[in-house]
Amino acid sequence: MSVVTVAVPSGRLLEGGMRTLEAAGYLTAGTWRSTRRLILPCADGAVRCLIAKPVDLLAYVEHGAADLGIAGKDMLLEQGRDVYELVDLGFGFCRGVLAVPAGAVETWERKSHLRIATKYPRITERYFWRRGRPVEIIGLNGTVELAPQVGLADGIVDVVMTGRTLRENRLVEVDEVFRSTARLVVNRVSLRSRAEPVAAVVEQLRLAAGAAGGASSRREGGVELR
Amino acid sequence: MRATVDAVLAEMARWGYRELATPTLEYLDVLVRGDGGGAGDRLFKLIDRGGELLALRPEMTTPVARLVATRLRDAPLPLRLAYAGQVFRGREIGPGGLREFPQVGCELIGARTLEADAEIVALAVESLRAAGVRPFSLSLGHVGVLRAILAGLALPEEDAARVRALLYQKDFVGIRDVLDRRGAPARTVDALLALPTLRGSAALAHARRLVEATDSQDILRDLATLGEILDAYGVGDAVTVDLSIIRDFDYYTGIVFEGHTPSLGVPLLGGGRYDRLLERFGVAYPATGFAVRVERVLAASPQEDDRWAPDVVIAFADGARDDALACARALRQRDLVVTVEASGRPWDEVARRALEGGAGRAVLVRRAAAVVREAGGSEREIPLAGLLELGRAAREPR
Numbered sequence: 001m002s003v004v005t006v007a008v009p010s011g012r013l014l015e016g017g018m019r020t021l022e023a024a025g026y027l028t029a030g031t032w033r034s035t036r037r038l039i040l041p042c043a044d045g046a047v048r049c050l051i052a053k054p055v056d057l058l059a060y061v062e063h064g065a066a067d068l069g070i071a072g073k074d075m076l077l078e079q080g081r082d083v084y085e086l087v088d089l090g091f092g093f094c095r096g097v098l099a100v101p102a103g104a105v106e107t108w109e110r111k112s113h114l115r116i117a118t119k120y121p122r123i124t125e126r127y128f129w130r131r132g133r134p135v136e137i138i139g140l141n142g143t144v145e146l147a148p149q150v151g152l153a154d155g156i157v158d159v160v161m162t163g164r165t166l167r168e169n170r171l172v173e174v175d176e177v178f179r180s181t182a183r184l185v186v187n188r189v190s191l192r193s194r195a196e197p198v199a200a201v202v203e204q205l206r207l208a209a210g211a212a213g214g215a216s217s218r219r220e221g222g223v224e225l226r
Numbered sequence: 227m228r229a230t231v232d233a234v235l236a237e238m239a240r241w242g243y244r245e246l247a248t249p250t251l252e253y254l255d256v257l258v259r260g261d262g263g264g265a266g267d268r269l270f271k272l273i274d275r276g277g278e279l280l281a282l283r284p285e286m287t288t289p290v291a292r293l294v295a296t297r298l299r300d301a302p303l304p305l306r307l308a309y310a311g312q313v314f315r316g317r318e319i320g321p322g323g324l325r326e327f328p329q330v331g332c333e334l335i336g337a338r339t340l341e342a343d344a345e346i347v348a349l350a351v352e353s354l355r356a357a358g359v360r361p362f363s364l365s366l367g368h369v370g371v372l373r374a375i376l377a378g379l380a381l382p383e384e385d386a387a388r389v390r391a392l393l394y395q396k397d398f399v400g401i402r403d404v405l406d407r408r409g410a411p412a413r414t415v416d417a418l419l420a421l422p423t424l425r426g427s428a429a430l431a432h433a434r435r436l437v438e439a440t441d442s443q444d445i446l447r448d449l450a451t452l453g454e455i456l457d458a459y460g461v462g463d464a465v466t467v468d469l470s471i472i473r474d475f476d477y478y479t480g481i482v483f484e485g486h487t488p489s490l491g492v493p494l495l496g497g498g499r500y501d502r503l504l505e506r507f508g509v510a511y512p513a514t515g516f517a518v519r520v521e522r523v524l525a526a527s528p529q530e531d532d533r534w535a536p537d538v539v540i541a542f543a544d545g546a547r548d549d550a551l552a553c554a555r556a557l558r559q560r561d562l563v564v565t566v567e568a569s570g571r572p573w574d575e576v577a578r579r580a581l582e583g584g585a586g587r588a589v590l591v592r593r594a595a596a597v598v599r600e601a602g603g604s605e606r607e608i609p610l611a612g613l614l615e616l617g618r619a620a621r622e623p624r
Contacts, residue, residue: 086423188491192365202423
């Protein structure tokens with residue numbers, strides 16, 4: 001019961017999340033690579049780590065199955081969960097962009113009926129709503145960049161890291177929708193009913209993130225949702 | 227569930243809180259005027275045949291406020307009111323979330339004192355105790371503290387609104403971004419962002435350094451005094467000061483609090499002082515109160531025994547119906563739960579199923595005699611009159 005559970009997302013943020021836990025002294029370097037277990041006990045027994053799908057991770061934290069979690073800001077923006085977002089961990093920087101096929105860069109805004117494919121339907125809806133632009137949103141779970149090529153959508157809202165996927169699929173960014181880095185989130189009850197051990201882990205991870213240079217990317221990651 | 231609600235209402239009654247009933251359906255404009263509990267656009271709306279807009283109540287405080295402003299307008303203050311009922315909220319995200327859930331709560335209306343605040347917080351503690359939650363704790367904050375800290379930063383209104391919105395989302399990273407960009411002193415920003423992990427007297431001391439205005443110093447002193455009163459109530463150990471409690475800022479005007487238990491990731495109860503709600507209904511009474519989320523209390527309580535079986539199951543032989551029904555009536559008058567076989571099954575089957583299902587005993591009424599089978603399987607014949615003397619069978623503790 002006094003063990004603090006930290007949820008780490010599988011996928012793109014796994015490496016950075018585990019490195020942060022290592023830097024904080026909770027995991028022995030690299031041990032997590034050699035296992036397929038989804039729950040890892042940590043070095044001092046005071047913390048355990050569970051690995052969850054990124055899209056599910058915030059549910060674990062919101063409902064208290066995990067006390068803390070490492071989540072991309074993109075997921076926080078999309079899901080609007082009731083969790084405390086306390087620390088920008090600095091890694092996992094990416095941008096969410098609106099992209100359209102290269103041939104439509106000049107014309108897409110004039111389309112009377114705009115269809116956008118995305119893994120982020122709520123962020124996308126808010127983005128277009130703020131611009132007063134009617135839009136049909138097509139929610140997909142992956143390979144969003146395929147949609148414009150097969151006529152499923154006129155454009156996409158998706159995260160880009162290097163821009164290579166966009167280029168290879170002949171898509172061109174026309175606006176930035178959000179910026180994202182990994183965040184440390186905390187369950188609102190854990191923060192209170194188990195205040196001491198949870199606060200200690202928060203501080204430890206905050207220090208670990210700061211030492212890894214999280215602050216620099218925090219400055220550039222300023223605007224989260226345009 | 228009923229037992230939990232009844233236990234909480236009984237505790238509230240011992241503190242002088244009278245139970246009120248309000249309609250499930252309210253006029254939409256009443257609920258919008260109240261806008262309590264941040265239900266906002268999550269209302270279930272209906273249109274009456276006359277074109278009137280109605281909605282299912284999303285919480286109970288606004289309906290109670292409406293009653294106070296109308297039917298109870300001339301009642302002497304302060305009013306101590308309790309309620310229990312189903313409330314309804316639509317959900318944005320997918321299926322699985324509750325749209326209807328039971329609430330039990332109370333309001334203390336017409337008193338603006340620390341004594342009133344303390345009474346409500348103490349009653350919140352006792353309500354969770356009465357509901358059987360173990361262990362639990364209450365976190366107590368004040369909307370004025372964060373408000374004062376932000377006011378002290380003298381942000382332009384646009385940023386101030388943004389920070390309030392971020393606070394409501396509990397996005398402290400976003401708050402840091404806005405404040406850093408505004409060039410707020412790093413020391414203040416760090417101090418503000420430390421609030422969520424500070425508790426009790428440490429949090430109060432920390433906040434004292436953060437706010438300079440005297441009225442916010444007053445708030446901190448009040449919170450300390452409140453702690454002393456709660457000690458006198460004997461609930462001090464269950465309450466911790468937590469200045470990062472974030473509830474709807476536009477609704478609450480003073481203390482705010484939440485009840486928690488370690489095994490559940492969501493609050494069991496929430497409440498606070500809301501001095502501006504009743505004036506929207508034409509009576510400018512100060513008020514404070516809280517509501518318990520009953521289904522969460524149940525989720526956090528030890529597994530309830532939901533097996534339910536009668537004390538006595540009666541079957542009767544041909545021609546003995548009159549005697550059987552008379553026996554049933556006599557036993558019910560002695561406060562036993564009695565069922566009479568209604569499906570015409572043979573005695574052995576009736577008895578076996580009844581006892582397997584946890585009934586205290588099975589009885590076959592014959593002319594002038596009764597066969598009694600006990601839970602252990604033993605069977606004996608006694609005179610009919612003896613049936614009333616048997617009393618309640620001792621049952622296996624389950």
